[in-house]
Amino acid sequence: MSFQYPLRNFSMGASLSSTPEKIPDDFLTSTTPQNTVTCVYRAYVAGYWRNLTVFWCKNHSNHTLNLIITNLEGEVCYNCRVDLKPWFFWSKKGSKSFELGGCQVDLHWDFRSAKFSGSPEPASDYYVAVVSDEEIVLLLGDYKKKACKRANARPPLVEAILYLKKEHVYHKKTFSTRAKFDEKKHEHDIIVESSTRGPRDPEMWISIDGIIMIHVRNLQWKFRGNQTVMLSRQPVQVSWDVHDWLFTAPWHRPWLVHVQTRGFGIGR
Incomplete structure (x- = not known):
């Protein structure tokens, strides 16, 4: 089953039809049934409005989060993957830093206590935070205070807008x-x-x-x-x-x- 609901259109030079969500290549080529949740946000990152695709995916062996950042023309600026079901020597809490347009952007996450209710996307007790210019430009999850403390950043002046959510569920x-x-x-x-x-x-x-x-x-x-x-x-x-x-x-x-x-x- 595929379920999707566009939530917003924008007047900033790009529409939903011209900036489709980005999907990781390994999902497109996989023959294994996978439950997925795709959320596309628009946020002000590193001095520009950009699209942030958050792609949750789970199958019988893997459970992952992919973050894909694109400009409004759909060109990929950054792509990374986080394992929610890591090997024993990896942690479910971590961070990554990368450069975007000459600015440092940080990604923080904590899934140690995350609870799920049949979806690849956590239902509660977690956070994912994207930080740019000492501001949290995208904050997911209900552990908002913990995210702000961990990232040492202020809440967003303009919150990211969710404008597309798509879910694929099998069987x-x-x-x-x-x-x-x-x-x-x-x-x-x-x-x-x-x-x-x-x-x-x-x-x-x-x-x-x-x-x-x-x-x-x-x-x-x-x-x-x-x-x-x-x-x-x-x-x-x-x-x-x-x-x-x-x-x-x-x-x-x-x-x-x-x-x-x-x-x-x-x-x-």
């Missing part, structure tokens, strides 16, 4: 995630469920905050579609493509659910 008929469609509002619970067995025709349900917003019957005929629903007086567009999941071989059965809201411009 599940029910998928759940959380998404924030407005920076000023709370996260929403999103659940996608399907039924393909039994006497009834295939069906799919998409729920937000426990309320079924979309129910697709006769999925074998309506395997592609879109619908706009209202969430807290805000229009949310939901589209889906489950053709390959229904009609291809079991090993290659991806399907896509896409949720988005209207974007807006930002500046600094």
Whole structure:
């Protein structure tokens, strides 16, 4: 299953379509089923707005975090990998320093107490911090005070904006995630469920905050579609493509659910 929701558009010379998320090469060439979470942020790093792709990946033998920094034209400026399932002589806490545009940038992380709930991305008790000019320009996780102390840096003057999140999950008929469609509002619970067995025709349900917003019957005929629903007086567009999941071989059965809201411009 593939689930993605663009959260923001920008007015800084590049759009979502012109700056797609960057994926590590080893994932693209791998034949092993992998659960992944891709988050793309826009942050002010080393004097410029840049895209930061945070790629969480887990399979039967590896569990990794990849950080890929690109300019707004999509050119890769920096790429590194952190193992969340390291060998016994490696630590789940660490840091790296690198140069970007003549400026030093630091990456700090701590996964020693991280808790997971079925996703490659930790649910709690961790931090990942990117520091530029003594400022934390990207801060992930709930250990914010520990991150600031470890990095010896001030909180961001302008917080990084998450504008795309994509999740790939294998071998599940029910998928759940959380998404924030407005920076000023709370996260929403999103659940996608399907039924393909039994006497009834295939069906799919998409729920937000426990309320079924979309129910697709006769999925074998309506395997592609879109619908706009209202969430807290805000229009949310939901589209889906489950053709390959229904009609291809079991090993290659991806399907896509896409949720988005209207974007807006930002500046600094």
